[in-house]
Amino acid sequence: MSRERRCVASGEVRDEAALIRMALGPGQQLVPDLAAKLPGRGAWVSAQRDLIEKAVKKSAFNRAFGCPVTMPEDLPGLIEAQLVERALSLLGLARRSGDLALGYDAVRLALKAGKPAWRIEASDGAEDGRSKLDRLAFAAWGDVPVAGCFTAEAIGIATGRSPVVHASMSVGSQARAFTTVMGKLSGFRPLVPQG
Helix, strand or coil, X not given: CCCEEEECCCCCEEEHHHEEEEEECHHHEEEEECCCCCCCCEEEEECCHHHHHHHHHCCHHHHHHCCCCXXXXXXXXXXXXXXXXXXXXXXXHHHHCCCEEECHHHHHHHHHHCCCCEEEECCXXXXXXXHHHHHHHHHHHCCCCEECCCCHHHHHHXXXXXXXXXXXXXXXXXXXXXXXXXXXXXXXXXCCCCC
């Protein structure tokens, strides 16, 4: 069951899956709490760079916590980096649980076997291979979400392989968590870069 919270920047009530929880650490330091598990009172802000910048500019976190808080140097950048780290970590977990096909041939076979939850395409991969898999996925399953915002090296490090250009994540608990993280990350960077 999902819960709703009010965004300190916009005042909108939104589902927790679209928000980032902020907590107070030692010395009243504002800390992003992506897992929403840190102790103490929290403040919620929409997972969008512009709304986080607005919250910082308008001192919304000071009001939410009822005291002056210490801000990290680049709060939106810090949150984006943590979301990227979490997404890549989930790719590694999916590989270890057998829910991630890696490499062009493995992804092609996975697409023929069943509808994936996600296709992962390295942002620095060749357009030719990506477009072939795009056509195959669309012909077989229609629209399949694509995460194209990580480099081949980053995907490779996360999955314990040499650089990985193509991957496919099957439906399951890792895919559900990945979907939530990628939804938040989309407020900071395009999931599929232009071009």
